[in-house]
Amino acid sequence: MADQLNDTLLIAEQWQAQGRALALATVIDTWGSAPRPVGSHLIIDSEGNFEGSVSGGCVEGAVVFEAVEAIETGKPKVLEFGVADETAWEVGLSCGGRIRIYVEPVTA
Amino acid sequence: MQVQILQQIAQARQSRTAVAVVTDIQSGDQTLYHPDGLPADELGAEIDRRLRSGKSGIVNPDENELFIQVHVPSPRLVIIGAVHISQALVPMAQACGFDVTVIDPRTAFATPERFPNVDLLADWPQEVLQTRPLDSYTALVAVTHDPKIDDLPLQDALKEKCFYIGALGSRKTHGKRAVRFAENDIDATALAAIHAPIGLDIGAANPAEIAVSIMAEIVETLRRGDQR
Numbered sequence: 001m002a003d004q005l006n007d008t009l010l011i012a013e014q015w016q017a018q019g020r021a022l023a024l025a026t027v028i029d030t031w032g033s034a035p036r037p038v039g040s041h042l043i044i045d046s047e048g049n050f051e052g053s054v055s056g057g058c059v060e061g062a063v064v065f066e067a068v069e070a071i072e073t074g075k076p077k078v079l080e081f082g083v084a085d086e087t088a089w090e091v092g093l094s095c096g097g098r099i100r101i102y103v104e105p106v107t108a
Numbered sequence: 109m110q111v112q113i114l115q116q117i118a119q120a121r122q123s124r125t126a127v128a129v130v131t132d133i134q135s136g137d138q139t140l141y142h143p144d145g146l147p148a149d150e151l152g153a154e155i156d157r158r159l160r161s162g163k164s165g166i167v168n169p170d171e172n173e174l175f176i177q178v179h180v181p182s183p184r185l186v187i188i189g190a191v192h193i194s195q196a197l198v199p200m201a202q203a204c205g206f207d208v209t210v211i212d213p214r215t216a217f218a219t220p221e222r223f224p225n226v227d228l229l230a231d232w233p234q235e236v237l238q239t240r241p242l243d244s245y246t247a248l249v250a251v252t253h254d255p256k257i258d259d260l261p262l263q264d265a266l267k268e269k270c271f272y273i274g275a276l277g278s279r280k281t282h283g284k285r286a287v288r289f290a291e292n293d294i295d296a297t298a299l300a301a302i303h304a305p306i307g308l309d310i311g312a313a314n315p316a317e318i319a320v321s322i323m324a325e326i327v328e329t330l331r332r333g334d335q336r
Binding site: 009010012013016024026028029038039075076078102104105106107108 | 109110111114115117118121131133136163164165166175177178179
């Protein structure tokens, strides 16, 4: 069953219709006590505005940064966050879980 | 993601049909599949399983990694009976992400004043359900206490396999319901799909608390399946 997850995609569609350049971030894998389930979305525009969530607010900042870059390069990428994941992003999940996030530009 | 795929997902949501999007994590290639257009291979079988369970996830983790995301219709709640319990239940269900419809042919009950901000129909349920059929992504709650109003939509919900079916009333009331349903060739096994008495047993003592117990039971059934 779906829930509010899908609403993020409806917002994505509205933003797209307004001509905004967008990237979509999706939780594709989780281990341990991840805050948001697989399939959760965050939609980001080139100005860094965002809607939705891929964690409990722990890593969204880093995801937004990577998403804005993905809009510029036009290339998708996979991000991984875990507890005390200092090397990569200096942000982690305080809940002790690990998540992988797929970030892709929305293309015409 | 291509805008076209985004639009197709939105359309599927509008028409209450399920779709799956398969992403090749390395290349970024994406394909959208409808349930009746799945490939006849292992991937097609995996997509089919995931459409049924509603669970998105990674396949082929060691080789060509694919992410299958299923988009299934948002859950719907149809409430038969514009009663006091329903007034409390509507905002709770909406907060949980349900699309809610309230149906009651008694115009004194089904007033916009009592039910603002919800899809309200002052009509007989069997007439409404002809044009707006129930489905397996829908929960049906019958709370009028009146067999004339409750019985037919309950029978329809059993036929359409609503994921949750609940009916207000004591065990005695449900016993009488069982007798009436048996006359319509609905046996005890089929009848067991109806949660009656409705709601989790939390000692609910007023309409709002009963609404909590109903909502909790709907969420439990949605997330854990029917374990009875």
